[in-house]
Amino acid sequence: MDGGIPLNWVLALSAILFSLGALGVLIKRNIIVMFMSIELMLNAANIALVAFSRAHGNLDGQIVVFFTMTLAAAEVAIGLAIIVALFRIKRTIDVDQATLLKW
Amino acid sequence: MLLKWIFLLVALGAILGAIGMLASSNPVHSALFLVWTLFCVAAVYLLLGAELLAIAQIVVYAGAIMVLFLFIIMLLNLRRDEFGLDPMPNQWTWGLLFTALLAIVFVSVAGTLAALRFSGDPLTLASISDLARLLFTKYLLAFEIASLILLIAMVGVIVLAKRPKEGA
Numbered sequence: 001m002d003g004g005i006p007l008n009w010v011l012a013l014s015a016i017l018f019s020l021g022a023l024g025v026l027i028k029r030n031i032i033v034m035f036m037s038i039e040l041m042l043n044a045a046n047i048a049l050v051a052f053s054r055a056h057g058n059l060d061g062q063i064v065v066f067f068t069m070t071l072a073a074a075e076v077a078i079g080l081a082i083i084v085a086l087f088r089i090k091r092t093i094d095v096d097q098a099t100l101l102k103w
Numbered sequence: 104m105l106l107k108w109i110f111l112l113v114a115l116g117a118i119l120g121a122i123g124m125l126a127s128s129n130p131v132h133s134a135l136f137l138v139w140t141l142f143c144v145a146a147v148y149l150l151l152g153a154e155l156l157a158i159a160q161i162v163v164y165a166g167a168i169m170v171l172f173l174f175i176i177m178l179l180n181l182r183r184d185e186f187g188l189d190p191m192p193n194q195w196t197w198g199l200l201f202t203a204l205l206a207i208v209f210v211s212v213a214g215t216l217a218a219l220r221f222s223g224d225p226l227t228l229a230s231i232s233d234l235a236r237l238l239f240t241k242y243l244l245a246f247e248i249a250s251l252i253l254l255i256a257m258v259g260v261i262v263l264a265k266r267p268k269e270g271a
Binding site: 013023026046051074077093 | 106107110111114117118121122124125130133134137140141144147148150151152153155156159160163164167168171172175176178179181194195197198199201202205206209210212213214216233234237238241242245249252253255256257259260263264266
């Protein structure tokens, strides 16, 4: 990439951060930390979008990242409200206890 | 050359922050580690020439979203036993195995892409006005829909978090 940072370095960073986010969702049972891991995965995807946007010389990728941030804000607000509602009913944030739809 | 070293340093900081988030058992520490990682991601955006996104990252992610997380963690005021039990048997084994596979696939894909040659000139300095022009012409409809989604989320959060009426 124009003598600066190589594209594959940025993509490798994105891949590692995404994998760590996936690991967090898989090994944690605390729903808040799982939610933070999802945010980490969103950010990893955003890094890849910005890197490709730069490599292509095209601004559309940055616009997509802009919308991702907007939607992440909405998603976090709704998700945390669901967690609060779940905590009111179950008094726990352990995901294995969220079995209200199971019968 | 200097840029490469700065990038490596920032990338290392982001990865260490992510590992710290997973390693700490206290959710408040996890949230603070994630704030650090998000700041490092903002620095990556700066290095890639996306100034507006770097600022939005700090204001929206590291500012608003993480404050919301910390607020909820402190609002729930969890005791130690409410964090959940120990992981299920083999949860760590399978989680690590799956993640290792995922990482191998992603990193190998990232390695192959380096050989590709992209059409067009790489962006050197994308001015904020170019971004704004695109946002308010080509993506105007998406922009309006995004504002609608934020409104819906706001109303939805109030409905979800409101205490149910007595006897209802």
